Amino acid sequence: MRILALTNLYPNPLQPHRAAFNRHRFRFLAETNELRLVAPVSWREEWALRGRGAKIPRGRRTTCDGIPVEHPRYWYTPGVLRSQYGRFFQASVAGAFARAVHELAPDVVLATWAYPDGWAAVRLARRHGLPVVVLVHGSDVRRMDEFPARARGTREALRSADGVIAVSADLAARVVALGAEPDRVATILDGVDRSLFHPGDRDAARRGVGFDDGRRHLLFIGNLLPVKGVDVLLQACQALAAQRDDWCLHLVGDGAERARLEAQAQSLGLSGRVRFHGSRAHAELPAWLRAADLFVLPSRSEGIPNVLLEASACGTPYVASDVGGIPEIASLGAGILVPPEQPAALAEAIGRGLDAPPPAPATGPRDRREAVAEIARFLRHSADRARVSRLLSPSAAG
Template sequence: MRILTVTNLYPNPFQPQRATFNREQIRALACEHQVIVISPIAWTDELTARRTGSPPLPHGRRMYWDDVAVEYPRSWFIPRVFRGSYGKLFQWSLANTFYRVAREFRPDIVFATWAYPDGWAAIRLAHKTDLPIVLKVHGSDVLELDKHPSRRKGTIEALQQADRVVAVSRDLATKVLELGATPERIHLIYNGVDQRIFFPGDRIEARQRLGLDQKRPAILYVGNLVQIKGPDILVDACGRLAKQGIEFDLHIVGKGPMRQNLERQAAICGIAGRTRFYGTIPHNHLPDWFRAATMLVLPSRSEGVPNVLLEASACGTQFVASCVGGVPEIAHLGASRLFKPGDPNQLANAIAETLDNPPDQPISLTRRTQAVVAQELGSVFQSAIRKDPLIASGTIFWPK
């Protein structure tokens, strides 16, 4: 197949670690199919990058990642206002690139990830060119509509008008159904893990490579420093642990607008001396962090299925995570404890229990590879092209 992917969630020269889960999935698809990606870059992000000294994009605004061609049109919008117009502005921003690529590449299918504005705009462009389109939803784009009412109308339209909708968890698929997508168009496909990179290893050696203390428990957070991921809940919980005299170091990997507030919060909680912020690190360096950690903690307020939990458990690392979204659906894949979202006291108790009595590691861990996920996506694409209501067993979501 020839697959044209439309998403803002993809690496670019200014954000090379952006949405590595999408990069891996597209790379796996490109092993079996011809793939081109259109990934609009927000004009605000490009302006910020240029002001900090980043070189401009190459002439033609096309680059290659993993031998996959990526087009980078500039996305125009008015920051923080008229959010209901973002879909139309996104469509206008990528229209010329989309039509040119569609004419030259002649795709069989359009694959859009993120419901609004990406999916909404891609659906209109695809249907104008008589192309079928599959929309993949990740979690917050559907689950957080109450907090972003201006996105609600466009998100619902995208879910109802896409030829197929792929959800990464059963919880998310249920929400998609509630928002009006018909069940025969909803497909459940859990994300996969690159087992060539993420596998168990020696903790002592990993800590030596990272320069971490060999004796103190290492609590690890990996993710964007944004409200929905709940890093503030983790810092609060760790402050409570410190007051109980529990020894640990807190390692925070990731960047985002909350960093300064988190640093101040750590100081107020009395744990500044045992908290380290590392910013963003390359995706292929994460396995050592997982292997070195005593546990990974993900205190999200909302989730689809977090790849970071899949990757950590693939490395044999126990995790503590909030019981939200699709997290309970994957908890059996690793040694895990779940806690009530938004409750730092429960999180502190879960961390303390994990330190005292580590949960049992499953005897046999079944890992989905990126190749398997690519095959399942390929089946959904073929069904959309054929307008076939049914595809291979195990990838359709049917509500109970």
């Protein structure tokens, strides 16, 4: 099958660690299908990251994991005219999309993220007579009401697509409630790359990442954005520090909130206990997970966070917010779930997880290739059904 993917969630020369979960999903998809990507880069991010050495090459074409990628510049008006973001996105990627259609002759279009990516993909695919499937991740649907224009565009994308893939049953139910036809929605739980994420020698891992053997080590991995709730984690750590002093917190990741969170840690008296390590390559994360005593994910909203699947595959116990699809994967790992945005409850659960971590289950997450094979089957099914529908529609109209 020939697949054209449209997504802003993909690495580029300026952001090589961006959306590793999507990178590896596409890498596995390309093992058995012909794949091409259009992965736009926000003009604001491109401006902010200028002068850091790497740059997007002339022609804006690259290759990642053997997959041809074009990185058009996404132009939009920051903070205003949000109702037009879908149109801005569509106009920004239209040329690259048309080139990819001409060169690949795809069987189906796959867009990941509902708005503006999915909204634009539906319109561009229709222009070229192609079926389109939208994959939703979590916050693109769960938090869409923050801006009315995003809500409207999300509903339009989900109702118009030939198929919708949701990464959790919770998300699939929300998609149907927003108007997507139930028989066009599939719940496909992701997996992990088991060649990377598996139990290992904790002492060797700690030496590798430079952990101090005299302390217990808490770990967070993710984007430093408000939705991830790291501010709540820091408040919980302040409460934990009043009870015990045998721990430190490691934050792996970067994002717009980093400076504010560093200031918050200092104001809470946690500078000696909280360490910001910045982004790390996906291949380095198994060592961090094996080295940690406890992984913590205090998110305000989630679909199915891949990092919890990866922690589970490494045998690392975790504390996480009871939000979105997280309860659906709790049985795959040694997890403790707590209500979101409650620092005291989070601090208590962290202490409990350090002192008496729950036992790991006999089986963990499935291999990601199984999930990707399921995605490919749904893409083919959706494309075949769309073509049959379009062949029959003139007769039905007559």
